[in-house]
Structures are given as structure tokens and as C-alpha cells.
Amino acid sequence: MASPAAAELTFTTLPHPALVSDETRTAILANPGFGTNFTDHMVTIDWTEGRGWHDAVIGPRQPIALDPAAAVLHYAQEIFEGLKAYKQADGSVSLFRPDANAQRFNASAERLAMPALPESVFIESIEKLVALDKAWIPEADGASLYLRPFMIATEAFLGVRPAKTYKFILIASPAGNYFKSGAPAVSIWVSEYTRAAPGGTGAAKCGGNYAASLVPQGEAIARGHDQVVFLDAAEHKWIEELGGMNLFYIFEDGTILTPALTGTILPGITRNSLITLLREEGLSVTEGRYSLDQWRADAASGKLVETFACGTAAVVTPVGTVAGAHGEFTIGSGGPGQITQKVKDRLVAIQRGKAEDTHGWVRKIA
Ligand SMILES: Cc1ncc(COP(=O)(O)O)c(C=O)c1O
Structure with a gap:
């Protein structure tokens, strides 16, 4: 769907009547957890058919009014993104590849029949929110301000067609470590459920994908594992990804x-x-298929020495054990491997401004 030029959009800032006290915020930042505490402000921007994006507002974070017939509540027309703002060693604040999140947001929008948001508006909304809520960025190693941009269909109607009105919202949440256990390597459970079928929405970041992953993820936790891993839907043979992370072998x-x-x-x-950083190390990275059977055989023979999962939330996390209906196997020593640790350190150093950013990935914003 077409959207207006970003230049037409100006942000209105609404005053906050009651900011969280310094004392409460300091206590939260000392132990932020993940996804349970939120900053003072939020951004909202509306879209209407025929008018495009309008009414960009940055104001107090508060509940939104939604008609009970709003399309998002019935047909799940919703997409989201996840990225982090990092406190740099020099006290400044940076984002990591927000343009890539903006592009993926629009790819998701296209798949879910939603309007595109100009990349510059996506990034400007983040810059404005982070600048206003800068005091909410935790400084501890591994901590950051997690940003959650999302879009919902707001039109009140019952019927399966794209809505004619949408709302973009951006909220922020101080974040510590993603894995509660803080384990050096995670244990994963191979699900009998599948996450995405060919032609489906697996490549889009839409809420429905995650709703469908809750039962399999719950099963993994109930069996004492940290995360679920999904096989492909067609043959139930090829390893795809975890509930919220990609895999490397x-x-x-x-x-x-x-x-x-x-x-x-x-x-x-x-x-x-x-992929870029590993290739720069002189390593050969192939994008291809890997079956569960091969994974088990290679782990047993020692041909496979490390496996890691990666994503914005959990960064780079070694996979120690893999369990499923057909038994359990351990990878390498079951702990973090050398290459995993090295590439994680390099990525984190770039994100934190401690290593040179030769790719223009880091965007200083405040
Ligand atoms: C299903 C899924 N796979 C992979 C990822 C990792 O993506 P990214 O590295 O962009 O955070 C995520 C997190 O967004 C995810 O939800």
C-alpha cells in the first residue's frame, strides 16, 4: 500500500503528568529483567486509507482505546519488530542496524496486507523516544533498552479483508539477560509442532506466528529445556529455527x-x-539445509563441534543439548565453544562501540 512522504509528518510531543520517580527507576534498572518494565513514554502514529500516516505523537505511555470490533482482535493483522539501544563506553547511545529492522517491518507489513511505514519515520520515532527516555537505558554489561515498534489494524469491522485504519506504536523496556537461568549453554527441545509452512507467514514478524509457538515453547519448558526448535512443516526433517532465534552449526x-x-x-x-563477521574471520559460511538426523550423527562423531542460536534478545547463545522424541544428544563439551564465544565478543564489541564499526551498522543517536 502506498504511504506519504516522510517529510509530511511532524511529531507532537505531549507532556507527561507523572514521570516514574528517580528512585523507582533506579531500582528497576538495577534488575530490569526482560519485557516486564516500561519507560515513561511511547510513540503513536495513525494511518487511514486515502490519507496515509498522520498524527505522530510522542507522549506518556498509557493504555490505548480500541473498538471491540478492531480487526487486530479478530484476524490478527499485527506485526512487530525488536531492537535495542545501547549505552556506549563514552556515554553516548547507539542503535544497531535500525534500517534493517525498518526494512523487515515493511516486508512483514506487505505480507500481512498492511501499509508500509517510511524507513525514516520508523527510525525517527525510535530516536525521539530514546532521547526522551534516555534515563531508562541500563548501563550494566549485557543490558540495554529494548525497543518494540509494532502496528495493529484498528478499523472496527467484522470481515476478512485488510483494514482501512492502522496504528503504529513504539514502546521501550529496559532489558537485562534474556535467559532467566543465565546458563552458559541452553538446552533445546525438538518440537513435534511446526511453526511455519511454505507459503505461510514464517518470514514475517507477525504476532500470530508467536501465538502458535506458545504451546510448543511451553512443552519445552515443562520438559526442563530452555527453548523449542522447529523442524520444517513439509518433511519434518530439516531444522529451521528456535522460537525466537536463528541457528548456526x-x-x-x-x-x-x-x-x-x-x-x-x-x-x-x-x-x-x-554471516558477515564470520566470513571476515576467513571462515566459510554456507546457507543451506541440515537435518535433525545429520545433526545428531555429526554431534556423535565429533564432526560438529559447536551450535549457537542468535537474535537481538539473546544475542549469541551456545546450544549445549538437544532433546526430542528420539532421545537427547550433546554438542561438543555441552558448553560454549571457541568460535561461538569469539564471534559473540566481536558482535557485542561493535554494538557497544568498543570495536571499529567497519560496516556502518552502529547509529549514534543521543
Ligand atoms: C522467530 C525468530 N527468529 C529469529 C529471530 C532473530 O532475529 P533478529 O536477529 O533480527 O533479532 C527472532 C527475533 O526477532 C525471531 O523472533
Whole structure:
């Protein structure tokens, strides 16, 4: 769907009547958790058919009014993104590849029959919110301000067709470590459920994909594992991704494999960045297919030495054990491997401004 030029949009700032006290905020930032605490402000921008994006507002974070017939509540026309603002060593604040999130947001919008948001508006809304809520960025190692841009269909009607009105919203949440256990390597459960079928919405970041993953994820937790891993829907043979992370396999000869983007997995921005960084290390990274049977056999023979999962929330996380209906196997020593650790350190150093950003990935904003 067409959208107006970004230049037509100006942000109105609404005053906040009651900011969270310094004392409360300091206590939250000392132990932010993940996704349970929120900053003082939010951004909202409306879209109406025939008018495009309008009424960009940055104001107090508060509940929104939604008609009970709003399309999002019935047919799940919703998309979202996730990225982080990092406190740099020099006290400044930066984002990591927000343009890539803006592009993926619009790719998701297209798949869900929603309007595109100009990339510059997506980034400007983030810059404005982070500048206003700068005091909410935790400084501890591994901590950051998690940003959640999303879009919902707001038109009140019952009927299966694209809505004629939408709302873009941006909220922010101080974040510590993603995995509660803080384990050096995670244990994953191979689900009998599937996440995405060919031709479906697997490559889009839409809420429905995650609703469908709750039962399999719950099953993984109930069996004592950290995360669920999904196999492909057609043959139930090829490893796709975790509930919220992409996978990389590292072999003893130094070659690396990651599942190809065939439309059923999310094109992770961390995945894309790591492919570049690993290749810069002189390692050969292939995008292809890897079966569960091969994974088990290679782990047993020692051909496979490391596996890691990656994503914005959990960064780079070693996979130690894999369990499923057909038994359990351990990868390498079951702990973090050398290449995993090295590439994680390099990525985090770039994100935090401690290593040179030769790719123009880091965007200083405040
Ligand atoms: C299903 C899924 N796969 C992979 C990822 C990793 O993507 P990114 O590296 O862009 O955070 C995410 C997180 O957004 C996800 O939800």
C-alpha cells in the first residue's frame, strides 16, 4: 500500500503528568529483567486509507482505546519488530542496524496486507523516544533498552479483508539477560509442532506466528529445556529455527552452516551480521539445509563441534543439548565453544562501540 512522504509528518510531543520517580527507576534498572518494565513514554502514529500516516505523537505511555470490533482482535493483522539501544563506553547511545529492522517491518507489513511505514519515520520515532527516555537505558554489561515498534489494524469491522485504519506504536523496556537461568549453554527441545509452512507467514514478524509457538515453547519448558526448535512443516526433517532465534552449526574443519532463508524462517538481523563477521574471520559460511538426523550423527562423531542460536534478545547463545522424541544428544563439551564465544565478543564489541564499526551498522543517536 502506498504511504506519504516522510517529510509530511511532524511529531507532537505531549507532556507527561507523572514521570516514574528517580528512585523507582533506579531500582528497576538495577534488575530490569526482560519485557516486564516500561519507560515513561511511547510513540503513536495513525494511518487511514486515502490519507496515509498522520498524527505522530510522542507522549506518556498509557493504555490505548480500541473498538471491540478492531480487526487486530479478530484476524490478527499485527506485526512487530525488536531492537535495542545501547549505552556506549563514552556515554553516548547507539542503535544497531535500525534500517534493517525498518526494512523487515515493511516486508512483514506487505505480507500481512498492511501499509508500509517510511524507513525514516520508523527510525525517527525510535530516536525521539530514546532521547526522551534516555534515563531508562541500563548501563550494566549485557543490558540495554529494548525497543518494540509494532502496528495493529484498528478499523472496527467484522470481515476478512485488510483494514482501512492502522496504528503504529513504539514502546521501550529496559532489558537485562534474556535467559532467566543465565546458563552458559541452553538446552533445546525438538518440537513435534511446526511453526511455519511454505507459503505461510514464517518470514514475517507477525504476532500470530508467536501465538502458535506458545504451546510448543511451553512443552519445552515443562520438559526442563530452555527453548523449542522447529523442524520444517513439509518433511519434518530439516531444522529451521528456535522460537525466537536463528541457528548456526560449526564443524571441526572450520566450516559453518546456517539454515537458508526459504520463506519459513525469520531473516534475523543478528544472523545476517554474524554471516558477515564470520566470513571476515576467513571462515566459510554456507546457507543451506541440515537435518535433525545429520545433526545428531555429526554431534556423535565429533564432526560438529559447536551450535549457537542468535537474535537481538539473546544475542549469541551456545546450544549445549538437544532433546526430542528420539532421545537427547550433546554438542561438543555441552558448553560454549571457541568460535561461538569469539564471534559473540566481536558482535557485542561493535554494538557497544568498543570495536571499529567497519560496516556502518552502529547509529549514534543521543
Ligand atoms: C522467530 C525468530 N527468529 C529469529 C529471530 C532473530 O532475529 P533478529 O536477529 O533480527 O533479532 C527472532 C527475533 O526477532 C525471531 O523472533
